[in-house]
Amino acid sequence: MKAIVVERLGPPEVMELRELPIPQPGPGEVRLRVEAVGINFADALAVSGEYLTRTKLPYTPGMEFAGVVDALGEGVSGVEVGQRVASLGGRGGLAEYALSPAAALIPVPGSFSAAQAAAFPVSYFTAYHGLKTLGRGREDEWVLVQAAAGALGTASIQLAKAMGMNVVAMASTEEKLQLARDLGADVTLLQDEPDRVQKVRDAAGGKGVPLILEVVGGPRFQESLDMAANQGRIIVIGNASREQANLRPVELMKRNLTVTGLWLTSLMMDGEATREAAQALSTLMAGGRVVPQVGPTYPLAQSARAFQDLLDRKTTGKVIIEP
Ligand code: NDP
Known part of the structure; x- marks a missing residue:
C-alpha cells in the first residue's frame, strides 16, 4: 500500500x-x-x-x-x-x-x-471541551474565538452559536472573517486591527469577554488577558505563534482571571467528560445545525x-x- x-x-x-x-x-x-x-x-x-x-x-x-x-x-x-x-x-x-x-x-x-x-473528531471535541467542559460557557455569554476560520475556529463558532452564545471572531484576513460571519460570528476583527483590545472589550458591552479560547499564544497572550472580563476564563488550547508567552500571576489577581490548559489527548482519558461531549455533539450534528x-x-x-x-x-x- x-x-x-x-x-x-x-x-x-x-x-x-x-x-x-x-x-x-x-x-x-x-x-x-x-x-x-x-x-x-x-x-x-x-x-x-x-x-x-x-x-x-x-x-x-x-x-x-x-x-x-x-x-x-x-x-x-x-x-x-x-x-x-x-x-x-x-x-x-x-x-x-x-x-x-x-x-x-x-x-x-x-x-x-x-x-x-x-x-x-479533533476540532469538535476540542471546541466542546473549550466552550463547555472547561470553559463553562453559558447562553448569552460572549466568547472570543481566535484563528476563527481554521479547523478549530470554525468548529468553535458553530458550537458556540448552537449553544446560544455570542461570538467575537478574530483572524488574519478579511476573507477568513467573512467565513466566520457566514458561520454566525456576531463581531469580527482582524488579528492586527488597531485598538483591537478596546474593540473586543466594547463588543462585549465594554466589560471584556468572559470566555477566551486562546490558540495563538506568544505576545498575543497578554492581549487575551487584557480583553478578558473581570472573572474571565482563558482556555489555553494552542500556541500557533510558536513564541514564548509571559504570564505574571499578579495580572490574574487584579481581575480575578482563570487560565486553564486544555489538551484533548489527556482529556479523552476522562471517560465521563468524553461521553458527555459525544452525546452533546451527536445531538447537535443529528439536528443538522453543526456540519x-x-x-x-x-x-x-x-x-x-x-x-x-x-x-x-x-x-x-x-x-x-x-x-
Ligand atoms: P487551524 O486550521 O486553525 O490552522 C492554524 C491557524 O492558526 C492558521 O490558519 C492561523 O489563522 C492561526 N495562526 C495564528 N498565528 C499563526 C502563526 N504564527 N503561524 C501559523 N498560524 C497561525 O489549525 P487547527 O484547528 O489544527 O489548530 C488551531 C490551534 O488549536 C493550534 O494552535 C493547535 O495547536 C490548537 N489545537 C489544540 C488542541 C488541544 O488539544 N490542545 C486540539 C486542536 C487544536 P489566522 O491566519 O487567522 O491567524
Missing part, C-alpha cells in the same frame, strides 16, 4: 511517499480502508519535533481519519466490516490502510461525507504541500488528505 513515511524531523518536505505492507490488526484493533484524513496543526508540529510529546521515528502521520472498516482484530465486537467510521487516536492515517483501537472509533452520521467525518467545515483537499502524494499550506496560514476549515 502507499503510505507517507517520516524518517527524520524537519519541515513538511521530509515526508516521503513509500510502498509499505498492509498492516494487520492486533487484539482490540480494527483496520480501516482510509478514505479521508483530517490534518491538524499538531500533525505539522509533530513532523518538525515541536509538539507537546516526543515524535518517535520512523512513523506515518495521521491521527484523525475516516474510512470503511476492512478487518477486525481478535476480541473486537460491536463494529462491522463495511461500516464507515472515524478514528480519533488511531495511528498512521496517511496511508491506504490504517489501524485504530476499536475503542477509539467514533460513529459518524450517515449524512456525512468521508471528508466531513475526518474533519470532525464540519471541509477545507482544501489534497491527494496523498501532496501531503507535504498540505502541511506547508496549513503552517503558512493559507487554509480555512479542516485540511483533508485523501489517500
